Amino acid sequence: MPVKLICASHTPLMDFCSPGAEVERAVRDTFATLAAEVRDYHPELVVVFGPDHFNGFFYDLMPSFCIGVRAAAAGDWDIGHGPLAVPEAQALDLVKAVLADDVDVAYSYRMQADHGFTQPLELLCGSITRYPAIPVFVNGAAKPLPSCRRSVALGRAIGRHLAGSQQRILLIGSGGLSHDPPTPQMGSVPPEVEEFLIGGRNPTPEARQARQARVVATGQALARGEGASLPLNADWDKQLMEAFRIGDFDALAALSDEAILRDGGRGGQEIRAWIAAFAALAEFGPYHAEVRYYHPIQEWIAGMGMMSAQPVGQ
Template sequence: MNGPIDKTPGESALVCVSHSPIIMIRAKAPVEEPQILAHYERCIAGIEAFAPELVIELGTDHFAGFPLSCMPAHCVGLACEAVADVGGFPGHFDVPHDIAEALVAHLRDEDLDTAVSYKMRVDHGFSQPLKRLTGALHRYPVIPVFIGALAPPFLPFRRSRLLGESIGRFIRKTGVRTLLIGSGGLSHHPTRYFPLVGDGDPAVTAYQVEGERGGSFTDEQWLSRLYDMHVEGADMLVNGARTREDIRLNPDVDEEFLRLLCGNDLSVFDAWNPAAIVETAGIGFLELHTWIAATAAHLATGGGPPKERTYAPTLEYGIGYGMVSAGVPS
């Protein structure tokens, strides 16, 4: 670093990054992995220099903590624990209860009917990027914000943009220097592991709807099943048994999303049809609600659009891999 970094109260830094269980257990490294890891290392060093007073992480969940019996559009965690799932890291988040409650009050004052969880449970969708970027789940105070994007009826992208803008105004109002993390996407269709509602075996559907109460799997059995399936799936992606078409890997849609995200007007996503996107880029593409919300929050604090970005159509990871950052010191 060339001298101290000036830190302004109420400013933000932004990192949005893909997650996938298979990233952590891939059977073969994609050729782009050095480029991907280099962007990660730059962000890790930049976060250290930025020294956030708070992290707000926007993520999704894959039935570890949010079953279909109650699927909120948006939910703020007042406490949070991550499960020991494949690709994830178990442990507790250091959630600042009073600040999280104040965020909920602010969002509701701005007519966003946000749910709350007094004991949020999340999986790799939150824990993977948080651990890899900051070194530990409890390194910094963290407020987890869940976005229920993966189950129909699908959430309009506009709703997550408005959520993000409101979060950005909260950061400005409170003056807390904040790292924003958006976790998920790009194109992928992981229905082999997480079937769409009603498409899976009845035992799988029962767990997706009610978790352990569905009577088909204990949590331990469900997570063990997912681990075995992802290990098998990682091999299938490199031996030809699973193809780009199978996982709906779509670099054209991915690149267009990144181009627009790195512009100045996120309202362009308001007209995007989530159901149509699923057909061309997979259900996992909808995790990009988190990127839209996190980027909208960063812009609302006065930050600029993402300038550094990485993209690779990594079949070996089972996903179109992307990463963008803004306001992270170099």
């Protein structure tokens, strides 16, 4: 039952803004190195833990966690198109196992996977269909949020099930680290924006373009030291990555919404996806983890971090 893990920040602004040639080259080179490792490993199953940014999940029915039994790219930021290669029977088995482990997880036969899923699949696996992949949504945007403690429980339940497999498994955690994109929040926006948050899936091309332009402008303002977004927090990011490296799940489970928002911004809540991924890995036994890259990139509104891990002795 070989298993590997890669956790990485995502940012669709990679293809819209440059933080400078040297920084951008380092990020892309690290992704290329990790992608080569994935090709050499040739996983038989990929499980992707990721958030959503009000592209596929909305307040008309907002789960804390959802496993995609069937899934397709949401099409945001033009990253990935069409269905993901979800092995339906295995996804259903995973749903049943997690429910039997007393973690209430939703499941979907029509999941829309946004860039939180499609970008890491593109960058690490070559495409969204290269390997069989099960997407696991972890709510990191729509308050009230699942606790980090429950994110650990989700990951552990998934890991316990996967540990009984004889397949080569790749776990991907997507999201974080510190970043504060202009994500609207229910209760503090006008009625028309609330309506979008409730049921805004499948927007017109013009509406999607306008939304994406606001995010690009936010990154440009942040790089100039302007705008309302919180600055990136390298100290917080590095503390988190150290907790993942040593497997301090007590500290990770104890993270509160308020502390994450204060130190990591609105997008920092996505760290739940990393927490679930590492918790799943921990069910395979003690692991060795390392930081492969880190740099706070204002233009991309992201503390860009990448980590890899695998069981000790594998």
